[in-house]
Amino acid sequence: MASVGDLFQALADHTRRRILDELTERDGQTLFEICGRLATKHQIASSRQAISQHLDVLEAAGLIVTRRQGRYKFHHIDVRPLRSIAERWLRPEPRQETT
Amino acid sequence: MASVGDLFQALADHTRRRILDELTERDGQTLFEICGRLATKHQIASSRQAISQHLDVLEAAGLIVTRRQGRYKFHHIDVRPLRSIAERWLRPEPRQETT
């Protein structure tokens, strides 16, 4: 369900890359934590809903996984989809994309 | 000028990834060659102008370089921007993006 297109499209947005930066530096943050840190450290003043939608896109792309605990929802980065992202063109190998 | 955003945004399109596939398999093709091969081998029946605009985007992202010779314009893939594309999140290092 998470295709190569979903992956690149998720990475195509500046705010979403910043979210991954933030989770790389401190994994397992909640939505409000991410909002605060994006605002103070990266001058990204998007609304909570905007960030929430970005997190949905990242999760659909398989780049983050979520864990619910009470009224909190923690977001964890998953770098596995990123490992072989560019090898498709970096070595002369057959490629298989169904999208 | 070619920012990280340009790079990911260029890769976010399916047809542009196919163009890179095609140039990986056979480098230095002209616009018409790429059009023909995309149509026959990848079932992509976009117009010549559409493909031309895709090539512009790829060139702006630094993923292809062009070489003019008479009335022909040859397109060559440049994989250098792809080499360190995901390392930003694959290892806990400081990241520097100005976009």
Add this chain to the structure above:
DNA sequence: TTGATAGGCAAGTCGTCACTTGCCTATAGT
């Protein structure tokens, strides 16, 4: 139970993107 906190849902706006359409320039062959 009441209020505050953390998050979700859905419609709507606005800009960007992929693509088309129509016409124009330049090189090469005859």
Add this chain to the structure above:
DNA sequence: ACTATAGGCAAGTGACGACTTGCCTATCAA
């Protein structure tokens, strides 16, 4: 010179993406 080939420029269209707005649900503390 004339024609075909390779490519370019620019305006227009339709759809998608990022973001907002308004309201709703759920959990926890007092």
